[in-house]
Amino acid sequence: MLPASNRLRRSDDFRRAVRSGRRAGRRAVVVHLFRRDEAPADPARVGFVVNKAVGNAVLRNRVHRRLRAVMATRLPELPAGSLTVVRALPSSASASYDELVADVDGALARLLEPR
Numbered sequence: 138m139l140p141a142s143n144r145l146r147r148s149d150d151f152r153r154a155v156r157s158g159r160r161a162g163r164r165a166v167v168v169h170l171f172r173r174d175e176a177p178a179d180p181a182r183v184g185f186v187v188n189k190a191v192g193n194a195v196l197r198n199r200v201h202r203r204l205r206a207v208m209a210t211r212l213p214e215l216p217a218g219s220l221t222v223v224r225a226l227p228s229s230a231s232a233s234y235d236e237l238v239a240d241v242d243g244a245l246a247r248l249l250e251p252r
Contacts, residue, residue: 139209145184145220154184154220161247163240165229166204169222170215170248181215183208186224196230203234207241214245 145151158171173179185204187197204223215221229237 139183139205139212142180143182143212145182145222150182150220151184151186151222154222155224158220158222159248161244162226163244165226165232165237165240166244167224167226168241168244168248169224170245171220172216173218173220175218179218181212181217181219181221183212183215183221183223186222187229188225190227191225192227192230197225200225200229200237203237204229204241207234207238211241211245214249216249 145154154169154171158169160167160169162168185201185208187201187204189197191197191200204225208221208223223241232240
């Protein structure tokens with residue numbers, strides 16, 4: 138479970154991360170990362186988008202729980218004050234936990250490398 142201080146809640150924050158952040162896509166997920174320079178003391182915050190294209194409510198909730206567990210262990214790697222949105226693609230419904238971990242790790246590695 139993600140701590141409350143690390144959750145994205147406001148639609149403005151989701152919009153800022155998706156529209157202004159960098160993006161890296163993999164087979165099952167697309168990760169958007171927006172680095173905020175003005176508030177580096179704030180904790181990194183993470184949000185998830187799992188829409189109906191992924192499947193029924195049971196599948197969407199399973200994918201959401203798995204992605205949340207993956208990102209909870211990756212919080213120390215994220216820059217302070219950053220906004221991260223993990224968007225599940227339809228193929229995430231059939232992906233195993235290990236495949237989701239590999240996709241998220243690959244996308245984060247690309248986004249966190251120096252420009």
